[in-house]
Amino acid sequence: MKDTYVYRIGENLYVNLTNRCTNRCVFCVRNGKETYEGHALWLRGAEPTAEQVIGELGGADCRxxxxxxxxxxxxxxxEMLAVCGYVHSAGKKxxxxxxxxxxxxxxxxxxxLLSGALDGVNISLNAPTREEYEALCRPQxxxxxxxxxxxxxxxxxNGVNCWFSVVDVIGGEKIALCRALAExxxxxxxxREYIP
Ligand code: SF4
Structure with a gap:
């Protein structure tokens, strides 16, 4: 089976540029999974080039x-910045x-560098303190x-439209602390809702 560089969920197209990560989150959708929403996102070959991703995006028919x-x-x-340029030239976000x-x-x-290239940046905060972050995200x-x-x-x-996100399972008290940090x-x- 061919590696998945671009996949669709609902109205959006998602780009799978790498399997590398600096965290090992206990809740990661990758844990113990071969696929996500039916898409095989473990790359067996090389990471995709910008040209390969752009080729698979086609006309970027998406929201x-x-x-x-x-x-x-x-x-x-x-590669991400190159793909952003292409997506914007296609009039998409x-x-x-x-x-x-x-x-x-x-x-x-x-x-x-992200300013202007990305219309939105979702930053996973996950926890309100370093200790809790390290327990939950197990950073490398x-x-x-x-x-x-x-x-x-x-x-x-830098004027980037960004926001923090947390999953609802951390509980109201920690969410309130994360909100204060965001403020x-x-x-x-x-x-966000936790996806098991
Ligand atoms: S940051 Fe956490 S949830 Fe995201 S890919 Fe890495 S390990 Fe998974």
């Missing part, structure tokens, strides 16, 4: 193109779902929680 999949898309920053480690991964502040890099907060602050400063950064918090 928006979302960089998501079985990995952290900012590992493929150059772009969104990034990220763990917020992109600047740590790329060794530079990537927020200025040091300072991951602080990296996520720093990335969000820079996105805000401190100056961005909204969205609470």
């Amino acid at each position: 928006e193109v979302v960089f998501c999949g079985f990995g952290e898309p900012t590992f493929r920053l150059t 772009t969104r990034l779902n990220t763990n917020g480690h992109g600047s740590a991964i790329n060794g530079k502040d990537i927020a200025p 890099i040091g300072g991951a929680f602080e990296a996520t907060l720093g990335f969000a602050r820079s996105c805000k400063q 401190e950064v100056g961005i909204p918090l969205r609470v």
Whole structure:
């Protein structure tokens, strides 16, 4: 079977650029799964080039193109930005779902590059404190929680339309603390339903 670079869910097209990730979240949709919503997102071959992704997007017949999949898309920053340019030239919107480690991964502040390229950036906050973040997301890099907060602050400063997200299973008390953190950064918090 061919590797899945682009897949459709509802009105959106999703781009699966990599399987690399700096977290090992206990709730990750990849855990123990071969597929997601029927799409085989583990890449057996090489990660896709921007040209391969663009070829599969075709005319980008969708509401928006979302960089998501079985990995952290900012590992493929150059390719993601190239695909964003194509999607915008097709008159469609772009969104990034990220763990917020992109600047740590790329060794530079990537927020200025995202401004204009992405119409929305969903940053998974997941937990209100470093200790809880590390227990839930099991980061493979040091300072991951602080990296996520720093990335969000820079996105805000660079005019990127961004928001934090948490899953509802963490409970009301922690959600309230995450909301306070989001307010401190100056961005909204969205609470998503947990997908087992
Ligand atoms: S950051 Fe996303 S892709 Fe990475 S382990 Fe967590 S849920 Fe999975």
